Amino acid sequence: MTGLRERKRARTHAAISEAAIALFLERGFDQVSVAQVAEAAEVSKRTLFAYFPVKEDLVVHRFADHETESARVVRARPPGVAPLAALRDHFLDGLRDRDPITGLNDVPEILALTRMVRETPALRSRAIRFQEGAERALTEALQETAGVPALTARLAATHLVATHWLLTMDNSKALDGGQTAEERYPEAVADAEHAFALLSEGLAGHV
Incomplete structure (x- = not known):
């Protein structure tokens, strides 16, 4: 069960990151909000911040x-x-x-x-x-x-x-x-x- 949770977390982490990188490369880092990233990744802002505490972490x-x-x-x-x-x-x-x-x-x-x-x-x-x-x-x-x-x-x-x-x-x-x-x-x-x-x-x- 633990392994399943970890795999799910890893998939969510990767999905948020990929959505963020795609938006940042398309529009520019400063032109994209955290809310837009959350929407593109189909997660809530709360979930996004649970994985990436600050916006910069989505990239670095x-x-x-x-x-x-x-x-x-x-x-x-x-x-x-x-x-x-x-x-x-x-x-x-x-x-x-x-x-x-x-x-x-x-x-x-x-x-x-x-x-x-x-x-x-x-x-x-x-x-x-x-x-x-x-x-x-x-x-x-x-x-x-x-x-x-x-x-x-x-x-x-x-x-x-x-x-x-x-x-x-x-x-x-x-x-x-x-x-x-x-x-x-x-x-x-x-x-x-x-x-x-x-x-x-x-x-x-x-x-």
Whole structure:
């Protein structure tokens, strides 16, 4: 019975999200009300808010699974692999696989969604909260699995999360400018390798 309830909740969650994203992409985030989303998803406003407490969550929840991704990578790294090396390899793998979280995915809906987050102040602000959550999770992972002192772990996590965001936004902007993911790929790899090399120099002996 519990499994059935969970599946029903997941279907409702997905239906509300899909209805919201479709409306936002068609009309613009600020031009669509929560009531319009509820009507399109065929749920009450009360139900909608039970799943998504604020309007911005209808969009940025798509990134929620990635909030602790860097921390998971650090915790799951093979023995003998430094956290920074594991994160570098993970990002390069994401570029190769066209993972949307790297910004290197030119599927039209993903491009439009990323552009909307980037250009809508309320969504951008909400996304920053996910970055802060990512920093906290990564800080804990560095302390617990690599014995990194608290302040060093916080500083390293801040730089790593900010670097990931910058690289992602650069790739997204390049695709918005007309490049295909295939055309952008070599430069995206070069940029990532350069960024992680700089981080490696600054964090040498620490992470």
